[in-house]
Amino acid sequence: MVLGGEKGTLRQSVPGITGLLFGSYGIWLLLAQLTRWVDKAQLKQASGLWGWSVPALFALFLLLVWQMLVDGFAVPPVLLPSPTEIGSAFAGSLDMLWQDFRQTYLKSVLAGYIMGCGSGFIVALLIDRSPFMQKGLLPFGNIMSSIPIVGIAPIMVMWFGFDWQSKAAVVVIMTFFPMLVNTLSGLASAGKLEQELMRTYAASHVQSLLTTRLPYAMPFIFNALKLNSTLALIGAIVAEFFGTPIVGMGFRISTEVGRMNLSMVWATILVAALAGSISYGLLTLLERRVTFWHPSVRAGKR
Numbered sequence: 001m002v003l004g005g006e007k008g009t010l011r012q013s014v015p016g017i018t019g020l021l022f023g024s025y026g027i028w029l030l031l032a033q034l035t036r037w038v039d040k041a042q043l044k045q046a047s048g049l050w051g052w053s054v055p056a057l058f059a060l061f062l063l064l065v066w067q068m069l070v071d072g073f074a075v076p077p078v079l080l081p082s083p084t085e086i087g088s089a090f091a092g093s094l095d096m097l098w099q100d101f102r103q104t105y106l107k108s109v110l111a112g113y114i115m116g117c118g119s120g121f122i123v124a125l126l127i128d129r130s131p132f133m134q135k136g137l138l139p140f141g142n143i144m145s146s147i148p149i150v151g152i153a154p155i156m157v158m159w160f161g162f163d164w165q166s167k168a169a170v171v172v173i174m175t176f177f178p179m180l181v182n183t184l185s186g187l188a189s190a191g192k193l194e195q196e197l198m199r200t201y202a203a204s205h206v207q208s209l210l211t212t213r214l215p216y217a218m219p220f221i222f223n224a225l226k227l228n229s230t231l232a233l234i235g236a237i238v239a240e241f242f243g244t245p246i247v248g249m250g251f252r253i254s255t256e257v258g259r260m261n262l263s264m265v266w267a268t269i270l271v272a273a274l275a276g277s278i279s280y281g282l283l284t285l286l287e288r289r290v291t292f293w294h295p296s297v298r299a300g301k302r
Contacts, residue, residue: 081263186220
């Protein structure tokens with residue numbers, strides 16, 4: 001009887017699985033055709049918005065397949081909620097998500113990001129002419145980069161308390177050395193011909209720095225800014241796992257996981273992903289404005 005019931009269930013599930021496969025393949029073909037149409041029409045060259053069309057179509061495909069698989073296989077929400085369930089949790093908790101976003105991003109991330117990147121840039125300028133300081137700081141930076149966040153965060157909580165200041169301190173540590181290393185590498189990338197030309201004009205160190213070496217370093221600096229925009233968000237969220245007021249994205253994730261409310265967990269992850277993506281995109285646009293002269297920008301690779 002059990003075997004027969006299992007066979008009957010299997011027979012009933014085969015058409016559903018087949019439908020899911022054909023439906024996914026059909027959606028894939030449709031989106032692939034739209035992508036080819038965008039490329040042939042060269043619309044992405046007419047407006048910057050079209051450059052995001054292919055990733056947007058692929059994301060839409062993933063969401064549709066995700067929804068179909070969860071519904072088709074009746075996956076429990078405690079294991080994997082569907083996109084519609086996540087959207088419902090997001091729409092129904094906007095005020096709470098905003099409070100978490102303000103605590104984590106507007107306080108911890110932005111404060112730590114500005115202090116970490118700013119101090120890394122300033123220190124790079126100060127030690128630019130000191131090989132001794134460079135050889136002393138850079139290995140120390142490698143050591144600090146190898147220390148996991150879970151080892152730094154509890155110490156910062158003990159030093160600076162449970163509020164956003166301790167999370168900002170973690171972000172400072174995570175963003176300082178990438179900016180320092182990239183700025184030093186960028187300053188060293190200036191061409192010898194340009195530097196010799198500045199010497200023939202008897203330019204001072206500051207004049208050479210502002211007119212030649214710093215412009216050459218800008219692509220490296222923006223690489224550090226974009227990398228740190230992601231590291232800062234990850235660091236602040238993970239740091240909130242080790243003590244925080246009853247607000248924040250890290251606090252929300254750890255709390256809702258304990259309640260088996262994965263829809264809310266994914267809604268919080270969605271907020272973090274949107275914040276990180278928007279920050280990265282804004283920095284990319286600013287980079288194109290500042291380094292418009294760079295070959296990679298003129299070739300459309302950045």
